[in-house]
Amino acid sequence: MRKLALVTTLLAASFAMPAAAQQVKAPTGLWLTENQRSVIELYQCAKGKPELCGKVHWIIKDGMQFDTKNPDASKHTRPICGLPILTGLKMDNEGNWYGGKVYKADEGDMYDAKMEVLSDSKLEMRGFAGISMFGKTQTWTRVSAKDYPRCAKPAK
DSSP: HHHHHHHHHHHHHHHHHHHHHHHHOOOOOEEEEESSSSSEEEEHHHHTTEEEEEEEEEEEETTOOOTTTOGGGGGTSSSSSSOEEEEEEEEEETEEEEEEEEEEETTEEEEEEEEEEEESEEEEEESSSSSSSSSEEEEEEOOOTSSSSOOOOOOO
16 A cells, blocks of 8 residues: 555656656846856746846946947947847756857857856856857856846936
8 A cells, every 4th residue: 555655756756857847937137147247147048938038237447339340240339238149048848948059249249058047046057059068168147136236328
């Protein structure tokens, strides 16, 4: 009888796991980049669409103010403050995020992106070119708006 109860419990738990994974909370909010030069606001891209996007929320004093490294010269006067830099991350069954794009403004390049949430206060963001092996990972730390107020878009 004990074996039957154990088997039943294990089976029930195995069926419940995918449902629990689907309930993983999206890491929306403010995240300080590893180099501590900017804070990125992660948010749901569009209502009803389970994708994450990100934009610049805060920039270090004397940090890059305009998108001057963009290969499109018409975008060189675009402010970095508020600039969308992360698009289209989708969540898998384990609560990791994949399939997005990340813009590295200080290089003017767009990369494939994926993200792994390590805890409520840490995540790893990886930008790569085609194959994840060819990229770089940064650890981002959750921060509050009180400590990192929204940047103001500079005058052109």
